[in-house]
Amino acid sequence: MLMMSRQRYMHFDPDLPSPVVLVADPDDGVRSSLRDSLATIGVRVRGYRRGADLLGGVESQAACVITELKLEDMTGIELLARLQERGLDLPVILLASDGDVETAVEAMQAGALDFIEKCNYERLLLWHVGRLTERGSLGSVALQA
Amino acid sequence: MKDKPATVFVVDDDEAVRTSLRLLLKSVGLPVETFDSATAFLDQYDGNRAGCLVLDIRMPGMSGLDLQQALNERHSILPIVFITGHGDVPMAVEAMQAGAVDFIQKAFRDQDLIDRINRGLTKDGEMRDALRARDDIRLRIGELTPREREVLDLVTAGKANKVIAGDLNVSQRTVEIHRARVMEKMNANSLAHLVRMVIEAQRED
Numbered sequence: 001m002l003m004m005s006r007q008r009y010m011h012f013d014p015d016l017p018s019p020v021v022l023v024a025d026p027d028d029g030v031r032s033s034l035r036d037s038l039a040t041i042g043v044r045v046r047g048y049r050r051g052a053d054l055l056g057g058v059e060s061q062a063a064c065v066i067t068e069l070k071l072e073d074m075t076g077i078e079l080l081a082r083l084q085e086r087g088l089d090l091p092v093i094l095l096a097s098d099g100d101v102e103t104a105v106e107a108m109q110a111g112a113l114d115f116i117e118k119c120n121y122e123r124l125l126l127w128h129v130g131r132l133t134e135r136g137s138l139g140s141v142a143l144q145a
Numbered sequence: 146m147k148d149k150p151a152t153v154f155v156v157d158d159d160e161a162v163r164t165s166l167r168l169l170l171k172s173v174g175l176p177v178e179t180f181d182s183a184t185a186f187l188d189q190y191d192g193n194r195a196g197c198l199v200l201d202i203r204m205p206g207m208s209g210l211d212l213q214q215a216l217n218e219r220h221s222i223l224p225i226v227f228i229t230g231h232g233d234v235p236m237a238v239e240a241m242q243a244g245a246v247d248f249i250q251k252a253f254r255d256q257d258l259i260d261r262i263n264r265g266l267t268k269d270g271e272m273r274d275a276l277r278a279r280d281d282i283r284l285r286i287g288e289l290t291p292r293e294r295e296v297l298d299l300v301t302a303g304k305a306n307k308v309i310a311g312d313l314n315v316s317q318r319t320v321e322i323h324r325a326r327v328m329e330k331m332n333a334n335s336l337a338h339l340v341r342m343v344i345e346a347q348r349e350d
Contacts, residue, residue, distance in 0.1 A: 101250055
């Protein structure tokens with residue numbers, strides 16, 4: 001498990017256009033908390049309640065997709081497959097409020113970048129998205145295995 | 146020399162598990178070798194041997210994840226199927242991110258494990274075929290003369306014969322002859338094919 005011993009995500013140029021992360025989660029609270037935490041590294045969130053909504057608004061310039069495992073209209077793994085079918089090579093991070101080992105392995109085999117249980121996910125997400133958008137300076141974030 | 150057949154390598158510190166896996170895998174006709182520790186496997190495994198590694202994640206001393214890392218550092222392509230008594234999600238994800246083909250919890254059904262091992266063996270075969278094909282291309286490139294090699298580089302960089310002739314200070318006709326020889330020696334049916342081969346030969350992974 002990656003842990004960040006210190007949290008310093010700054011050092012980005014506020015004049016550059018903000019990278020966008022697409023989030024699919026039925027829970028308004030989760031979307032808004034992601035919006036707040038990713039804003040700290042200068043990343044904008046475009047939130048969707050359902051998988052189909054995200055697919056309707058998807059753009060290849062997005063930095064990544066963050067999706068809850070259990071969406072109302074499909075699973076996060078199905079959403080990943082749909083994106084791949086369209087030839088969209090976006091990194092996909094799955095968030096699981098209720099995940100198990102079997103599902104995690106299935107998601108990783110399907111090509112997910114990570115599979116994170118919702119309990120305490122915020123730091124890992126910031127690390128991933130910071131890295132994908134080059135906004136979290138790895139040099140300032142010590143990682144421990 | 147004939148290569149040894151693809152083998153299932155089982156690494157588990159629990160003798161009962163080793164024995165039952167050996168019996169299970171033999172019963173379906175898969176060659177199997179067992180090891181009681183990660184270090185025993187590392188000491189004895191010849192990286193060129195084909196197969197699939199069935200690896201316990203929790204072992205005293207060097208863990209399964211440690212062994213995976215050591216193999217990755219040696220650029221091993223041997224697929225790994227992890228087995229674990231009590232795995233959790235972060236552990237499974239870490240193993241998969243590090244390149245494991247599968248991760249299965251003990252109390253699995255025999256057939257389920259066999260299916261996963263077979264998928265690992267298939268993947269191993271495909272990767273070894275791809276590596277052999279790449280070695281073959283590199284060998285053919287190595288057999289080109291220095292001048293043919295220059296022509297290969299320029300042709301695959303997209304330069305026209307006329308430009309190459311200027312670069313090498315030879316006649317266009319000479320370039321055409323070299324180019325024909327390169328295509329022949331590389332066994333390329335088209336320029337696109339030749340470019341694909343050069344890209345493949347340059348891949349490092």
